Each structure stands twice: as C-alpha cells, then as structure tokens.
Amino acid sequence: MYIGRNYSINLLTDLFVIMRDMNQTNQQILHYASIFLQSRGYNGFSYKDISQKLGIKNAAIHNYYPKKEDLVAALLEESRKNIAANFAQIVESGGSASEQLQSYFDYTLREFDEGKCICPPGSVILDFEELPEKVQKQNLLLLDEILTWISRVLKSGMEQGEFNFYGSPDERAELMVGTLIGTRQLSSIKGRKTLIRSISLIKSDIGWKD
C-alpha cells in the first residue's frame, strides 16, 4: 500500500528480533503499546487501553511491566536495538545511499499507515522532563542511533554523487529527523498525501536523483 515496499520488507517490522523470545501476551502488549505510544504519546494511553485490546485485565500487564516507565523504556530500548540491527543489515546488503535512505522513508510511511503518527523517539518528547532518567537516556540513545545512521548515509550519498545538498551531513540528518517528526504529526490531521508530498520535497532538497 505504500511506495517502495521492496526496499524495506525487513526493516523494523514490529520488533521481531526481540519478540520471538517472548510469550504471546508479552508480544501483544508491546505491539499495542507501541501503537498507542506512537499515536497518543506517553500520557495519552493507559494500561487499560492495552488490556482491553488483549481481552485481559490491566493488572495482568503489571506482571510483565510493573510500572509504565518500564514498559516505555522497554519499547524504546528494543526499538533502538532493532533499528541498529536493521540499519546494519541495510548497509550490508550493499544498496546505494538512495536505496538505503528510501528504506527509511518506507519505514516511516509504513508506521504512519499503522496509525503511528509519531516516530519512537518523538513519542516521549513532550513528556521528556517529567519522565525518569532511565527513559530519557533510552530516548537519547535511540535518537542518536537514528541521527548517526542517516548522517552516514547522507555523507556516503554525497560522496558518491547521488545527493547534493547544502550543509553538513549531521545538520541535514538533524533537519530530516525533525521534519519527519513534524510532518508525520501534521499528516495525521491533513492526510496521508501531505506526508507523501513532503517526503518528495525532502528528497529534492538533498539533490536526490531518480
């Protein structure tokens, strides 16, 4: 349903790496928790929302994640591990910088289509200061992982002549992450086409040739 699925079939699909070690309830908790967190933010969902989706009581979730911060920290940490693993895989697969970056845009679109209008590191930004240090730290690590990877791809694409942009790769990565955070949110009320249009312009702004 989204553009370029072929590039991203294995990228960041529902935390598969860790979830295969979990029982089904735990998997479902993380599945729905990620949707709620990434569509409503930290304060926008409750254990009851999740438990209702599973047909269990909220107390059962506390068995897996005693506190809400444990649940969110786990989501962020595993999101980071999966991103790191998948980024590495993308790089190893030897595609061009354009193909690699496209896989990230595909991931963004796929998440958006799942109802996730906020990317994982953006999901706790508004509540950042009131969250325990453990969650803050996970989020900064996750953000750093993404920024570093995008910057690396941009640098590579620039050197290979695939991209052509003003500013350093680091600055560009920063702008791109910020843009995707905001555009996803804006698109949640303006519609999917807004996200499509904006990604198209983001590409043109880095001199993307295709």
Added chain:
Amino acid sequence: MYIGRNYSINLLTDLFVIMRDMNQTNQQILHYASIFLQSRGYNGFSYKDISQKLGIKNAAIHNYYPKKEDLVAALLEESRKNIAANFAQIVESGGSASEQLQSYFDYTLREFDEGKCICPPGSVILDFEELPEKVQKQNLLLLDEILTWISRVLKSGMEQGEFNFYGSPDERAELMVGTLIGTRQLSSIKGRKTLIRSISLIKSDIGWKD
C-alpha cells in the same frame, strides 16, 4: 536573545490584541495556559497548574472557562485572530518576502525561548480525535491561516526572484510548517542550536539569498 528581533517586535506577542479587553486574571490565565499547552500538549497540563502560577484556586478558572475545551478553543481562536491581524500588518508594512518570512522564523524562535516547544496548531494534534469538534475546527482554521500566509509569501518571493525552490508554494508551505513543528520538538531535547541550524537549512532549501 533571538535573531532578528527588529523584524518581529509586533508579531504575535502574547495575544495583545484581545488581552487588552480582559481583566488581569483572565490575561494571566491565557498567558500561562498558552505556555503549558504549547510545552506539554492538551493532556499535559491541568487547571491546577495554571491556578498555582496565579496564586488562586482551580475553581476560579472555571469561572472564566467552564470547561477545559473552552479554554483551549479560546486559545486557538485568539491565536488565529492575532496571526491573521499580524500577518496582515507584516504584509502592509511592505517588506520583502524574505523579511516577511523572517518575521515568522523570529516568532518561532521567540516562542521557543518562552518554553513553547510546540506551535499552537501542533499543540492539540496528538489529542485531536478525542477533542470536541469545536476545538478541532478552530485548529484546522488556524492551520489553514498559517499555511495560506506562508504559501503566499513563498509565491511572492519566488516571483520576485528572492526564493528559488522545487515544488509549489502550497507544498513548500506544508513542508515548512511540518518541519517547524517537528524541529521545535526535537530542539526541546537537543537544544536551541538545533533549531537555529535547521531554520538556516530551511532557508537554503528555498533558495533564500542573503
């Protein structure tokens, strides 16, 4: 403390237009409410937060705004009226498209420095679907006001040779608003310099000459 204050001294400063018709308590309610709403989002603040800032009880605020949705709808509506008035004033003052757009960036930076890491229309996006239609409608009107104005300035700047960008003015305005929404949020945890750097790149991406 922010760049280019000279351009924006009268833009959107604390809802002055409407607030001069209000008593001091009402003014202060709106003042702090706008800060809380734009830094924590709709579900991130309470009447108690505001009342504590004023040294009164939360029940007193219900005298001005019976329901929370009334308060937020009022904030969005008056934000829209002020934006419309100030946009008109900027245009009348006859500055170049660059100068006009700069005043919007200045406004963004000034709000950021006030602790407002979300722009008004972005502040209710996460909670959009659960909010009453009255608030949704105000937010869409506000968003439209901003998009229309930016698009108009971009179009003018393009025609005058001040700007040079790929895509239509409408698409560019959409990207710019999305980018500012996300970059402000990202900058709330990455720091003010991130916002400065990103605005600089936004300018370069529309072929801004200066």
Added chain:
DNA sequence: GTCTATAACGTGATAGAC
C-alpha cells in the same frame, strides 16, 4: 499468568457561601 479487589492519587467539574 490472570484474576478480583482495593488503595492512593490527580483531574475535571459543580454547588453554594462570602
């Protein structure tokens, strides 16, 4: 591993005195 029951708390909101 899931349940019932319950505690502790914050929030939105209202009534009525002053």
Added chain:
DNA sequence: GTCTATCACGTTATAGAC
C-alpha cells in the same frame, strides 16, 4: 470573582486468591 467543599471518574499500582 474567589473561596471551600465535594463529587465522579480514570489512572497507576499493589496484595493476595486461584
């Protein structure tokens, strides 16, 4: 216009039975 008092409700979290 602000107060005290109070209500109804949802949320986080825990204890203990099954």
